[in-house]
Amino acid sequence: MSIVRKYLSIIILSILPLILVLIWFRNGLLFAGGEEGMSFYNLSKNLSLISYPWYDANGGYAMSILLPRVPFYSFLELFYKFGLEGYVLQALVFYLLMVTGSLSVYYLIKEIITPKLPTEAQKIIPFISAVFYLFNPYSLTQVWGRGLLAQMFSFALLPLFLLLVILGFKKRKFFYALLAVFASFILSPTFVLITQIIVIWTPVSIYFVYSFIISKDKESRVFIFQYSIFLIVIWTFTHAWWLIPTFKIAGQYFSPVSNNLQENIGTLLGVSPYFTLSYVIRLTQKFIIFTANTYGEIYSTFFFQAISWLVPITAVFSIAYLRKIKILMFFLILFLLGLFVSLGSNPPLGYFFVLVFKRFSFLQAFRNPYEKFGIVLMLAYTPFFALGLYRLNELTKKRFSNIILYLIIFLVCGVFVWPLWKGQFSGKNAWTKVPGYYKEADIWLSANAGDGRLIQVPLIGGDGVIYNWEHPYQGIEPGEFLFTPSSIGRNVVVNKIYYNVLLQRFGNFAPYSFGPDPDISKSEFKSKELWQELAKLNVRYIVFHNDLYDSVIGEKKTKEDFRRYLSSQRNIKKVKTFGELDIYEVAFSDEIRHIYSPQVKTEYLKINPTLYEVKMLEEKSADLHFLELFDPNWIAYQEDGTVLEHNKVFSYANSWEIKDSSSKIFIKYKPQDYVNLGTKISTYTLVGLVIVFIYLWIEQKRRGYR
Template sequence: MSKRVLHLYFWVAVFLVFIWFKDGKMMATGEEGITLFEPKRTQYLYSSAWYQTGTGYLLPVNLPRLSFYSLAGVFVNLGITNWLTQAILLCFFLLLGLIGFYFLAKELLGQNYKSKVLYFVAAVFYVFNLYSLIQIWGRFLYTQIAGWAVLPVFTYFQIKFVRESRIRYALAASCVSLIVPIAYGAPSYIITIWFPSVVFFLHEVFRVKNVIKKILSFFLSGFIWAVFHFWWLIPYMILSSESFSKQATPNDSISVLAGLSKFFKFDSIIFLREGYFGDNLGSLWSFYGEAKYLILSLTVLSVVILGISVSRKAKIHKYLLFILVASLFFVKGLNPPFGKEFFSTLFNVFPFMGVFRNPFEKFGLIILIPYSIFFALGYFYLFKRDRLSKILAQIILIITLVLVWPFWTGKFISGSVKIQVPDYYKSANAYLNSFGSERLFHLPFLNGDGIRYSWGYRGLEPSEFIFDRESISKSLRTSRYFDDFYLALKHYLDQEKFSNILYATGVSNVIFHKDVDASWANEAGMDITEENIKKWHDLKFEKEIGLIKIYSLDKNKVVPRIYAVSEIKLARDSNETMEIMLDRNFEPLSFVATDSDKKLSNWTPGISFEKISPRNYKVRVIGSRGNFILVLTNTYSDLWKAKTDGKSVQNHFLVNGFANGWLVEREGDFYIDLILKVWPWE
């Protein structure tokens, strides 16, 4: 790559990012939330497979994201603002995508075409196309952006390794993906990123004399990658079934795919967009319009088809054509031909492939490799002909850039995404930290996990990224025990003794957000929330900071993270559990609600504990006189283990509708280790 091309790529990336961030505000929306508001806090949250929000839950998919937020934290520590940190990281991803695809195009086409213009245009198209605009940058998920950036350079090094069998290329491929492992933050992207490399290996393997050696060398590359990424890969595999307790069955996956497939028809995906392109992008659709969009898109598609035609003599033609056909077949979902038969078999034989129930989102990235190469070949065919054809080629390149005009205006995400978190949130966080480290309960109560604020944010409720203390603020979607417990709370918000439930979950402060967007106030039930708060027993108003009202509960009644009880109240289901806790005689520190009777002593031992990590506690028991229940007020999981003298406490059960309880049958003074098992040796 010449310095001129490198400089051009650099300034294109800088120019784009400048346009996006010229107002000095951070971008935040949707599922990504405001994770870069305080990168060090996010880094801490993502450093463990046990995600500390709500009452906690397993989320190993966050582990690959750790290095991304660690780097962001370094920038912030240097005095760089969070919005500028975000701009720098996005600029890096743009550059990695451009440079990586330039080298990939050169490697794929270099045996037949020696043209920097060709490689340059291929990389430009990889960035400036409708799929990148809508599905990568428009969705604004860091995992997808990182996967898009890593795919070409990872594939380039793997292809070099397959061709030359030099171990340095396998190491380079693994090193690149190790730099931005956030690309694997979605399990499906492991398969997606590896797919072009595996296909190329199969394309080449039977052309060599020593087939066995070539196969072993490619497996070596996979082994190197696994070693480089074992720190998140092993938790992924061990915890996958437990962490997604609401994971879809094969029938569920087919049902979801059936609903989406109507948007993945062939006449949509060949233009690199889904069928609801006009419905979910708001201002983008008003920019394009039907006729203008079709003319521009057909022009680009015509050049791609021309590229397919002129590439027939290239050695890499069959590989690219297979990638194109296979990816188009896959992303069309259940649409004919053979869509229903293929995915029914796939999901039933390999249930984990249910992660591809939205194939356009999870696998559509692969289409960009052949599309970008074929577009560049079509462009180059025109460019090297007569003067008129050369002018036509330049016009087509301009059309390609115009087709993604929202890239150049910064309006590539639908809705409000530019935000500035009000300063009163930092003040409120500091004030709340002075009360202790118990959990926070946020209002208004959410029936799901989304919220809209008057200061511009719309997306997942973001309390865990703003407040240092753990927040019970929303449904978590992937934690069955917590979600069942949390969503049941809405039926009891008007009860005077609702405070008892908060005590049992370790909550000492209640926060009422009055800055909910006015258009969403009725849905959030703002008026009802204020009425309910007035009824709650023991609730005391402390302070109003900005548009946040802060209340406190009696700290003497708040259960600690770990405590012991010697009395049980029988509860056959969640409704009975709630009724027990709402009773006037309920003492959170004295007894628990559970579904089976246990023979207990009438003596509660002394308990103290040390938090070693989010998934490891050292508990000291003093003066036990026999059977008692040890309670951990983290969300119940079979993977939480209690051990004393290396032996597991076998009787582990659900208490209070969400927490962990163990029947400990030992007298005297001793230690108990509570650990959430992730590694095989634990």
């Protein structure tokens, strides 16, 4: 019984996330939709998409930012192959992230905040901090409510990374730096959002500087400097597998966005009214909670407004501890920085933020600063809320016993975030189940499509769909997750050169959707008939979705409009039906494949999405067409290393003129070399760190402490 009492807080903090996960996944549904799509539906297919810097969907395009997910998803895939369903693995991941984040906050506060406080405070303040970290308005709307996996992983890694770094500082042990790096490796999906590098490193960097300044002896400062450099170096080398390719090619992919300063400032100014000081100080967000009434109009009532104000009001009472607990100054600095960034262009320092925003281009990734950086503010808030609540309870304890403490926790962490307890996210249904006929269709298409692509119809003008399933789906068009053959189904900006032509043909083209449109007036992709355009994409089958809501098609088009159009087309006929899916076959020459020559027969081997081996079966000059989106980083070279001249065909794809067809030809996406180099560096670093870790662990055990 004494053991239970001793670890009661840990037990409760482990049970609370379990309760949430059991509530959320009680019906065996998948958490899907929004910008994430269905990454847990088919983990094997998803892993094949994210493992390379070329994303094999929607015509193919450069995409290195998903590489941080590869180790974690590779581990998950092992269990998926053993038969565990995606929603089960997803539930386990969510639980582990919640527990990791909550317990990290618990031990962080216990380690550096409460040692000088009374015994009772040492027990209750870390517990309150952990509960508040999990159940607060920001967690509701921006961590779990947004449905972004990177934010969820940040929820776990941010306090854990800081905790381990601080332990290393305090105990003068590099051992904890190794643990911090291992933790960041395991939770590397955090860094899919490139802004999370700054988010994760900001608290640690501030702690470096803070500790250096308050240190009074040279020896301590030397250790802090050495420890900091050691941590930065081993972290960088450990994460080389995604850092190198991301910083080599991500700028190329995102340059149309990141280089448009005025557009980014416009976005910043446009969203800033939704996170003014009166909202940010309460960790709320105006649009989601109050304007859009995402969680109901009840949140605009006086009662719920009053509950939200309990957060800053309670935190104010922590001022009494500022002198007694010196480390609170670190959290105060972190809090003020988090507040400054989260407010964006809003007063009182919005003008200065815009100046900095203009001056440093990398900060333009924080166009929505509260969404991206608010989690730092949330972490900094936790000790102040917990200490303030404890102080308030002490002041009222004689009269009200512990009622004030329990009441505020109940209102803030229970009533206000009730949608979190129910599993209600972002005002839409995030819980879905893919109908069985999709798997049936995928099996048939995989057996018949060969190297051909699929196209999802009705073709949408943007990237979002709503499927009218028993448990509806709302989010990005998910064809790339649902089907094994490569799929085209949404506007991803870079594919507009052919996608807009198809939209015009179907009559639902909307100008300036997702930014400027390329000039397609003289497009070589345009053809007299639909089947000819689809042949240029190597699309062998059309998947017609009778389960799609007409409202998302655009330009007042309906499914019936698309159905009539398809029925009028030559060389296109319906060949199969699976539930609400009609499959149309597109008939064109078998000589047209993913890689082919109009003049001679060819054979090719796909080694992976970034490397192909091609053999010309006739010895004469010919053109070699490669039906992936044109990218200057695609190269074709012969066995002797001769690089062939790269051209564009059909206005969107790749082509090379082959003069010596006796040699094998290799088609390679050059950025994969960066991935290979980074992977080697990361692998060698991890092996070395494991050896060092084992050695240090044995040494500590030998000396009688861990």
